[in-house]
Amino acid sequence: MATAFKTVEPLEYYRRFLKENCRPDGRELGEFRATTVNIGSITTADGSALVKLGNTTVICGVKAELAAPAVDSANKGYIVPNVELPSLCSTRFRSGPPGEEAQAASQFIADVIENSQIIAKEDLCIANGKLAWVLYCDIICLDYDGNILDASAFALLAALKNVQLPSVTINEETGLSEVNLKQKNPLVIRKHPVATSFAIFDDTLLVVDPTAEEEDLATGTVTIVTDEEDRLCSVHKPGGSPLTGAKLQDCITRAITRHKEVKKLIDKVIKSIKPN
């Protein structure tokens, strides 16, 4: 009976749960799904992380390559993020060129990197004007069950913490670069941005960490990115139901709490990796 009602009137079915301040999967409105992170699973990448937010599974691989810095910023390297939503993660995506959601997510991750200054691009420079690191961050969704932005941002942060860059020296005589794979240094992570997403229902209710079903029924979404100093790195509200300043403030408060939870999880995982 309940499944029939859910098929015929999904929104009304969902509203019944919201009235009791809970959701179909048993969570409260402000509760996140079980978050797990696995670091260093891709051995061929310079850094990698797999993040699961409930069923949403996102893997991030970081590859470092050498390139000449741009002319106008001779002391800066590059960080190039790319989010892929392949057709294997959900039936809503077809194979072919990236759709709008994947491109918007890539832009969101690029903005998070830029706004939070997670890595200073000057740290990626090896020789001023001649050689710098390029970090290609590929974020691929393996299972899409909503809240892709939070999972991608978390995977990126964990992967960057895991990156080990080989030391590079420039030979004075030949002018060529020499890469020493035996001597590796970790990246200097300056800030730890964490994203928290909310779905807006019926213009008033906010639920945190929406699943794919909830996202489809929602009338809007908000994503807040905070760093460890409780500064806002990004407020991303792409249209949808209007919100008052007070509701936005509630979102920010929840985001700040979430930051502490995520930071604790990441620190625990990094500490558990034995240095090799």
Next chain:
Amino acid sequence: MEPVSFRLCSAPGREATGTDCSPGGSSSISGGVGERSREQLLRQTCEAVVLGALHPRTAITLVLQVLSDAGSLLSCCLNAACMGLLDAGLPLSSLFCGVTCALDAQGAIVLDPTTRQEQEARAVLTFAIDSTERKVLMATTRGSCSVEEMQQCLVAAQRAADTIFQFYRDSARRRYSKS
């Protein structure tokens, strides 16, 4: 199911190119990820106000062509989009306007910044404010700021929205008073 489908093309005319993050230049099919992201912001803002249920099986195409960019481009696009929808006579639940705030190094708020002010600012926040209750329809930020600063910018943007909505009113009055 969406009764109205939106298509937004924002083609830069003589736009100042932004910073390129990938080596060797960016290649894209009619606009890069930045354009796609801006289109998503604009499209979802318009979808929130247009009463799509009154026009089922209808596609509304909104084309924005940037003629020149001297700063605050996204708010300009939002204002243009709203006035376009108004001019088309589409049923809307409310009007909306775009306001950009820049926070300079001292923490002072500059509304409607020029390109120079945007580049030198610590943070640039763009809000789309609706006309009925001055609530936030769309928000996007560049750079980082404290929570108090964001709230102050929001209040400033909500106040500035009054001026823009008055401009809409005057323009509409002028247009219809000719005949």
